Amino acid sequence: MDMYSLQDVPPDLPASILRLDLQGSWIKELHRQPFDALKNLQYLDLRGNRIEYIENGTFASVINLRTLNLSRNGLGDSQWSNISSSLPSLQTLILSDNRLQQLNGLSFSDLRNLTFLDLSSNAIIVGECALCGQQRLQRLDLTDNEISTLPNRLFHPQSEIEILDLSNNRLQDDVLEKEELWSGLARLRKLDRNFLPGAPxxxxxxxxxxxxxxxxxxxxxxxxxxxxxxxxxxxxxxxxxxxxxxxxxxxxxxxxxxxxxxxxxxxxxxxxxxxxxxxxxxxxxxxxx
Incomplete structure (x- = not known):
């Protein structure tokens, strides 16, 4: 089978499969049926496809999935709930290079075990309490977005974030002065925000x-x-x-x-x-x- 010519996820994959790599194919939509039997799947790589639509409940059966890579696709805000629902074991979620714009408290409301979240190279604006439910999150990549400010309430009060990358945004001067925003990040050891482009x-x-x-x-x-x-x-x-x-x-x-x-x-x-x-x-x- 030529993986690079695939337009759909194969419907007859073995139920025992642990890793599935379909990167660089021509898949435009994800549907529930091919994943229904993959209860042992732990790693799914779909980067570099043409995915714009994910059917509701597509990942309902892959309850042991640990890593999901959907980078370099065409996913927009309408797909948030279909991406993040029914993945209780997910630890790594990579959504870089998509068309995501609004990050809010509902975006990851069903994900409680994330440790690494990559949202780089979208057009994201961050809303109030968008990551309040992500206590276990340790690394967050928000580079190359449209972020000019951050809300006072963004992270879990006992957040475990250690690495936060905000570089290549246009953050306003007062962001670092928001005491309520940063007070819960006791474990933060690396904050990247880069110099402002165009400033002397x-x-x-x-x-x-x-x-x-x-x-x-x-x-x-x-x-x-x-x-x-x-x-x-x-x-x-x-x-x-x-x-x-x-x-x-x-x-x-x-x-x-x-x-x-x-x-x-x-x-x-x-x-x-x-x-x-x-x-x-x-x-x-x-x-x-």
Whole structure:
């Protein structure tokens, strides 16, 4: 069977199948019948088809499905409920490169075990409490959408999100100031939001440093010779940017190579941080200078 010429999911697949890969075919619609017997199916890859319609109840029988990839299709908002219903075991859902626009509280109301959700490269606007039911979600990709702001209530109060990617959107300045929005993300360790396209580089640098809780500098001799990097470092060393509330240091230094102290003399605050706080030496042992 030539998978690349398929226009429908084969109706006579063995019931014992665990993985089904039909990517890059010409499938335009998904119907319930081919999936009714696939109760053991755990992995389904339908990326790169032409799917615009999913029949209601299509996935009702695949109760053990863990991963569903529907990226690079033509799915719109009318298909939300048909995508997400009746998948109690689903952990990974990939919907990038579709035609989705509205993300709201009903979009994933039946999915309670998601750990990875990829909605990148759509035209999504995020609605109130859109992810309030996703406590177990650990990684969320919202890159390349139409997001300019986020509601105050978006995540579960005890959210387990660790990685959140919002890059290549046009987020407004006040998003990072919404305390209620971020207060429940105690496990968040990586937030990508990128510089604003078209803004002067100086403005982007200043805004990134001033709105960040911590600034991490990976130091090498090349870094110290760079004009832009020198500007960033000098800006980070101003008292307002260097120290947070209670006198805690907001600057974290990581040295990738040994840098003699004389090269650091013009960075007075940097030397003070090195003398006062712990810094990291990364890579193989340097040995003697």
């Amino acid at each position: 580089i100086v403005n982007n640098i200043v805004k990134a440093i001033e709105t960040s809780r911590k600034t991490i500098y990976v130091l090498t001799r090349s870094f110290l010779r760079s004009g832009w990097c020198e500007f960033e470092l000098q800006l980070a060393q101003t008292p307002d940017n260097l120290f947070g509330k209670g006198g805690s240091c907001r600057l974290i230094l990581v040295f990738l190579e040994r840098i003699p102290r004389p090269l650091l003399k013009k960075y007075k605050h940097l030397e003070a941080v090195m003398d006062r706080d712990t810094y990291l030496e990364w890579g193989p042992p340097w040995g003697n200078p």
